Amino acid sequence: MKIIDLKVRCVAIPLNAQLRHNTGVHPGYFLRTILEVITDEGIIGLGEVGGGDQRAALMKLKPRILGLDPFHLEIIKLKVLRSIYYLSNSRLYAAIEMACLDIQGKVLNRPMCDLLGGKVRDEVPFIAYLFWRYDRPSGGDDKTAEDLAEYCVELHETLGVNAMKLKAGVMKPEEEARVLELCRDKLGDSFGLRIDPNGVWSVATAIKIGQRLEDLGIEYFEDPSWGLEGNAAVRKQVRMPIATNMYPAKFDDLGPAIRMGAVDIVLTDLHYWEGPKGVKDLVAVCRTFNMGVAMHSGAEFGIELAAMIHTAATIPTMTFAGDAHYHYLTDDIIQGGLLQYENGAIKVPEGPGLGVALDEYKMEKYERYYEQKGDYYARFHQDPKRPDWFPIVGSI
Incomplete structure (x- = not known):
């Protein structure tokens, strides 16, 4: 089995309120980058990562994992996380590992916890x-x-x-x-x-x-x-x-x-x-x-x-x-x-791998919502009711 492709999409889902924290505000929605790792046997593994739009960052890693066996996580980790320090990002690697474990579970017909x-x-x-x-x-x-x-x-x-x-x-x-x-x-x-x-x-x-x-x-x-x-x-x-x-x-x-x-x-x-x-x-x-x-x-x-x-x-x-x-x-x-x-x-979700599957209708809906709302991480979690505010660590 080999990884032959990587598909990434960014989606945003509305919240029931705006959530304040010490560095700003989640402005009424969360956003995540959804990853699909595709194998030559047609089995697809799902992963997810936050921190804003991570599509470009993940695609930079795509050449490093193409052709690799999704069961060989140590090699994938070496190539993705250990090789070049300025490309190393544990958050991105984790999304890939998540997807590979989903694939492994589907191949073995066992839940990820096993x-x-x-x-x-x-x-x-x-x-x-x-x-x-x-x-x-x-x-x-x-x-x-x-x-x-x-x-x-x-x-x-x-x-x-x-x-x-x-x-x-x-x-x-x-x-x-x-x-x-x-x-x-x-x-x-x-x-x-x-x-x-x-x-x-x-x-x-x-x-x-x-x-x-x-x-x-x-x-x-x-x-x-x-x-x-x-x-x-x-x-x-x-x-x-x-x-x-x-x-x-x-x-x-x-x-x-x-x-x-x-x-x-x-x-x-x-x-x-x-x-x-x-x-x-x-x-x-x-x-x-x-x-x-x-x-x-x-x-x-x-x-x-x-x-x-x-x-x-x-x-x-x-x-x-x-x-x-x-x-x-x-x-x-x-x-x-x-x-x-x-x-x-x-x-604990039942079924092989993660035990969850994408709803393509919802994916398309919330991809459009993301394109409408944008990446608020790029705006430093601004507080809409205090536009000039910014956090100062240790000031309290």
């Missing part, structure tokens, strides 16, 4: 991921901690989720701390709480807010301040686990992070950590050093979410509910539409 060691759970629980919103479905914007606490209760009741994470670094830190305090009051001691300012807070602010939240028994404080040094400094001063999806977010920084005692929990990500197999490598290192693992979300559509679920289902130590932006999407580009939450979890 290629990663087999599932230890049939479903993966997810959280209520809370963003400060513009243009909510009910109208208006989120302005107070009460707004987000009420939304958290709504997600608990409608999706069945039993944990939340606040994307912080948007409002005053004290108001964001109140979100977790209100959620604890409304949802009880067993409801999981997390907060993530994505490193934008100063060390002093992160310590102050962290110490304020200590008695809530939160699951983890994610990227409280900038960099390995920032996380390590906060970790020394607060009595709660420190997590990260930023530092470290690649194998090069994992050793230094462990030596420095920078984090307790690493959020796995298929793109940062070199695909599903790379995530399994990461988990082995974390297990060796008694570090926890959780799952990061990067605004994925159904192809990548399926890959995330297959991967998470094979990791015994992944006991935290996974992150997902998925409940903000209004539709999906896979057949059958959005994957469904049941009691706060999504089942």
Whole structure:
């Protein structure tokens, strides 16, 4: 079997609100580049990557994988990820690996999770991921901690989720701390709480807010301040686990992070950590050093979410509910539409490979929508209600 072609398309799907974060706003839609790896036997594997329009970047890699066997992932990784540093991009490689594993599963008539060691759970629980919103479905914007606490209760009741994470670094830190305090009051001691300012807070602010939240028994404080040094400094001063999806977010920084005692929990990500197999490598290192693992979300559509679920289902130590932006999407580009939450979890997709297939009608629809809306990553996630604003790390 050989790879004979690569097909890439960029699609955008509307959201039910505009989502604010510490570097700007997702302006009412997410966009992803969808990859199809085509073999000489007519079997097609699906992959997905975010970060704006990645079509040109992936096509630069096409000559490196044509003619290769999709089962030979080590060679593909060497040619795509290791050969020339300025073309190396773990996010692009991960999309290719995802598609090759989809092909392998289809050839073997086995689900992707079986290629990663087999599932230890049939479903993966997810959280209520809370963003400060513009243009909510009910109208208006989120302005107070009460707004987000009420939304958290709504997600608990409608999706069945039993944990939340606040994307912080948007409002005053004290108001964001109140979100977790209100959620604890409304949802009880067993409801999981997390907060993530994505490193934008100063060390002093992160310590102050962290110490304020200590008695809530939160699951983890994610990227409280900038960099390995920032996380390590906060970790020394607060009595709660420190997590990260930023530092470290690649194998090069994992050793230094462990030596420095920078984090307790690493959020796995298929793109940062070199695909599903790379995530399994990461988990082995974390297990060796008694570090926890959780799952990061990067605004994925159904192809990548399926890959995330297959991967998470094979990791015994992944006991935290996974992150997902998925409940903000209004539709999906896979057949059958959005994957469904049941009691706060999504089942491992059945069928060979990823267990999902493209809906060509939806692909065409959302390709047109992307062409209409454009690549907002190229506009630096501008805030439409604060056109002159830009983030300053450590200014709070």
